[in-house]
Amino acid sequence: MRALRLAVRQRAARIALAVLGVVVLLMITGEWLAPYDPLHQDTTAILAGPSAEHWLGTDYVGRDVLSRLLAGSRLSVIAAAEAVGLGLLLGVLPGLASVYVGRVFEWLSLRVMDGLMALPFIIFAIAVAALLGNGLHQAMFAVGVLMAPSFYRVTRAAAIGLRQAQYVEAATLFGATRWRVVRTHVWQKVLPTVVVTTATAMAGALLVVSSLTFLGIGVQPPAPTWGGMLASDLGYLTQRPFGPVAPALLIIVTVAALNALADAMTVDPATTQEAPDALRR
């Protein structure tokens, strides 16, 4: 994780990591931190504004918004992580294999990835939900499959460049097996690129998960998610004009932190090593 180590030297990355740390903390402890049962309805106090009892007010059936936001962190982040994990698996391995296995696999995998890239996220997710049932795992399966081409492309691009590297050729000449070459010489160089892509993809996945739950695909009610809360709050802008602010802010801040981290990691390590202060404006 040299890229991450180097990135940490930058202030933006440190702030991003701190924000993500808080998000992870919320993910783990959100349910316990919630002041109320996030599913408890109080129909005598619907769409209430912020108060000492309900810091962020109540929603359309009188549930405490703060509790739902805290409790919803886990599901929102896990869903995004699930999609990214599947994308990694389906993208990185074929990406490496396309360079080292052979022309037939290369041609086939390229065509499959081209086909997947042509599919729009939302439509594909709806189709998958129609086929496999409307649930979180089904929706994340769809998102993960469509994320695979991003990982495939960046992995393949990095691996192709390394195939002709002198030390790789030297290792081959010394009799290293293809597996050893990939594991020892290629993977370590590809990894930083994959990590950066993962951070960006995670941000994208959070947005897609939010969009899908916004559209009613994925999470089953009444489980809270950030996207679902944003969608429901938009329907009651007259009564709670500030309603969408809290879930939207959480989504924005988390996505921004992931993007900032990814940006920091893409900075050339050499430059960072030589002039780290120059980047700390």
Place this chain on the structure above:
Amino acid sequence: MRTRTLTTVLAALLLLAGCAGETTPTSQDATAAGGSLTWGWHLPSTWDPVTSTVGQDVHALSLAYAALTKQDVDGNAVPALAEGWEYNATGDEVTFTLRDGLTFTDGTPLDAEAVKASLLRGRDAPDSTIGAQLGVVTDIRVDSPTEVTLLLNQPDYQIPLLLSGKTGMIVSPTAVETDVAGLATQPAGAGPFALDEYVPASHATLHKNEDYWDADAILVDDFELRVPPDPTVAVAGIQSGQFDVAVIPPAQLEAARAAGLEVDVIDVFTVRVLDVNNTVEPFDDPLVTQAISHAIDRQELVDVAFFGEGDPNWQPFPRDYLAWNDELDQLYPFDQDRARELLAQAGYPDGVAVTLTTQAENDPLAELLQQQLQEVGIDVTLEVATPGANNYVTRQYPFVVDSFSGRESPLQSLEVLFGPEGLMNLGRNAPPEIQQAIDVARSTPLDDPGYEQAVQDAVAAAVTTMPNTFLFTWPRIFARDPSVQGLEHYIGTQRFEGVTVGR
């Protein structure tokens, strides 16, 4: 709006220049009072009434098509293309007398032969969705160019009501012969408006049909049907002139009023209901469905989920409609102790687990129901239906949050809900007493003093024996610019006779 009118006038002038000698009635009055009306409402699934698959298509289709009869504001059948009708003594033949000089918008004469061809296509076309309703018609006899008689397989005085909706919309035989598939995008009727442009999922623009039988009552020259605005921007859409009239959810009522818009809360046929499949456990025990009904605080549902708009209800029709049965009001009042008792009697003293399917996430109605049922020991798991799933056909979900919009004939409504083949009868079974009661009402003339009671008896026979759980009436809410005047409150299909726009 003004730009659109000018564009329309210019287009009409260009058309006139290109078609010298032809008359274009709409262009002559394009600058007259009336102007253009934009309605935020759902576009139809098709512009062919015979193959339409969505009940609410009737509103859009009635812009382009006229039927033999139409519904008045209270849902009664009144003359339309037919200026009158008469039954024979036994009630199994009904003769409609058409108005003179009727034509379709494609120029084809609308006579008795055209009516016969259109209704027979509705009954017999393989892709017809109205075939079942016309199954009672054994044959159609043309008595003269303006007289057509429907021969029925049983006495049925509901025909004028039945024909006031999609079932009775008359389609041009020329269009059917030349391009029947084209009807999906290009209607060929004799309605108040003729279609100019249709962009699926976006809008349809129409102009006034000067040959419409009641053209004098149509006071706008141009009509635009646009997909309803997102609720969050509906009010802004009307204020900015994007819409003149638009359907809005109850949550937007306050905003619409605050913005100075006129709001029409219209009591219509629609009611919210839980569809229940009584062949699936635990719903196969009527005690369970009664317990569910007792456990529901309908007033809370109305107050919380619909901001007080609607009335708690235990039957499929709104109060004030002739089929409303007063004795069914409070049929299963909110009583949690009674609900627990019934559950215990049904063999579930410790409660029972069920899955309730809803059409959308963030459905306050489903979430409230979940909590209410849980309080009496019914453990509800909510499930969002798979997008595109047609549960009326697949019946994969046994317990569903739904709504029901009554049909033109109250007996047709009962058959849809409770008939052994009724779409919303998920169990596809019904005690024979229901059909017997429906048949008694069907064979009672509409002007018979006993008609209303016969219909209400049929409603009681169905509601007290079937599992469908009615919740509350669901009004249709329009917000409109104050310059839109004359909008009548129709219990069924919304019509635009007498409507004017001032801006």
